[in-house]
Amino acid sequence: MDLIIGNSSPIRRIKELICQVVDTDLNVLICGESGVGKELVALSLHNLSKRNKHQIVKVNCAALPGELLESELFGYEKGAFTGAVKSKPGKFEMANQGTMFLDEIGDMPLPLQAKLLQVLQDGAFARVGGLEEINVNAWVIAATNHDLEQDVQKGIFREDLFYRLNIIKIVVPPLRERKEDIPLLIEHLLNKHQSVSKGRHITISDRLKKIFSEYYWPGNVRELENYVRRIMVLGDSDALEEEILKRMDVSTRECSTSEIWAPDESLLNSVLENCKQEAQGKFPSLKEIKKKSVARIERIVIEEALRRTKGNRKQAAQLLQISYKALLYKIKDFKVKMPQKNPEEVLELKLPENTSFI
Ligand SMILES: Nc1ncnc2c1ncn2[C@@H]1O[C@H](COP(=O)(O)OP(=O)(O)OP(=O)(O)O)[C@@H](O)[C@H]1O
Ligand SMILES: [Mg+2]
Known part of the structure; x- marks a missing residue:
């Protein structure tokens, strides 16, 4: 739980939800914009659960094309396709007794969604090119920055799979909606990346903190983390201030109060x-x-x-x-x-x- 920094009410609510959900084995769907901390929530869920003696295995469903993703998730038998010179277990098998974290689930191709649904229903599947049924007991946590309900309406995400995954939904709000967490996050990130400052004591000026508190944060906590790291390495707060102000100006220029x-x-x-x-x-x-x-x-x-x-x-x-x-x-x-x-x-x-x- 200590992984998740923040004391704003949405973050406190998320921490509470995590405590309630841990060890229930109910599927969890984590939603939120890119960089808000979805993976961190998945890690916290796993770390606090009884499954923490086993692995949390992550698969990024957006990173691989359909067929490769299928063999990554479910493994394959020797000869299943050209180049399959020996059998290989998939990530679901590796996650047995532990947690399967399906990241970017909204990008999973439709045919694979059907196979995943079957695993969620029966706890069993066959490797690619295999006949033997393999049973797994993995806690399934999925994350997405898509609006899956809208994807269901568009016909690009299976409705039955959506309901299976969406038993517990944790929505991580964007950083702009919990700006009171920024000072704590800055402090945490300065500690986290201490090694890059090579022993120098780095602080973030009050001026920059004020700019941060007004900024829109399209890249959320990841963007904040990148800025903190950059300052720790380059020490160029002034240049960063200017850049962010310019960015804020572009998005609000056409909307100054008088206009x-x-x-x-x-x-x-x-x-x-x-x-x-x-x-x-x-x-x-x-x-x-x-x-x-x-x-x-x-x-x-x-x-x-x-x-x-x-x-x-x-x-x-x-x-x-x-x-x-x-x-x-x-x-x-x-x-x-x-x-x-x-x-x-x-x-x-x-x-x-x-x-x-x-
Ligand atoms: N509340 C938080 N406390 C501490 N660190 C955080 C918090 N939220 C996010 N981070 C850090 O910000 C970075 C991005 O977080 P994470 O990868 O969990 O986001 P994400 O929502 O999964 O992003 P994406 O959708 O792009 O995959 C990570 O380095 C993570 O450790
Ligand atoms: Mg992520």
Whole structure:
């Protein structure tokens, strides 16, 4: 548990969940953006479980093409394919009594998902080119930065496998949503990488810490770790400060406070007109008009934010000061149109005069 640094409420909740789940053998699905610490959660789960006397075996499902991934996971028998000069056990066999960590599960090809489902159901499988049934008892923990529910809807992830894996879901939030953890993480990372500073005492200036607390952290804790290591080796805090400020400036330049667009009266009036028309002449109830107006205005503002960020949803979420996930839901719910990739359109700050609301 000491592996996971942080005292923010989401991190405390994750630590609690880990304690509750350990030794239940229920499949765990760890979700979160890249670099948030999903692998660390998987390691903590294994280390705290009774299975810690055995191995935690990791397979990165995005790193290998389908057939290679199959033989990596399930092993193969001699002669199964050209080059299979002797039999080889797969990672599932190695994880017997221990933990199987399936990283980037969202990238597993569909045919292999079927075989994995079978292992999860029966605890048994056959090596590639083999007939003998091999039984395994491994705790299966999977991780992904995909929205698997959306992948299921798109037909690229099996629904039955999703429900099998998703018995316990641990969502690791992005660093931007738990910035209070940054000082503790910095301290931890300075200690962790002590050896690279060759005995010099390195500190991070208050100025840089302040910049860190305002930054958007698209690469999450991994990005923070890379900056800390860089400072420890190069001692170039000033250059780093400038780089990060520049990056922050690019994503917020088109949205300085004076430029923030807000709906004016004529726009609100036309929303009202629209609602009236929809209510077929009757005057709509205040509740109804409030709901519809807010949804329509949100859609317009989201489309505007997406235009300004050239369709980059992470940056748009930052502009709108909502979480990335909330933005994805809103895009879906309000049927938001993604901008066309036309740079001139992106720079256009005003809304078109004849904006339609439907
Ligand atoms: N809460 C934390 N405390 C200490 N170190 C952390 C924490 N979160 C992440 N790290 C460190 O940040 C780096 C990235 O973490 P990790 O590899 O677990 O992320 P991930 O979510 O699996 O990323 P990816 O999706 O890119 O594989 C690692 O070096 C890890 O040790
Ligand atoms: Mg990982």
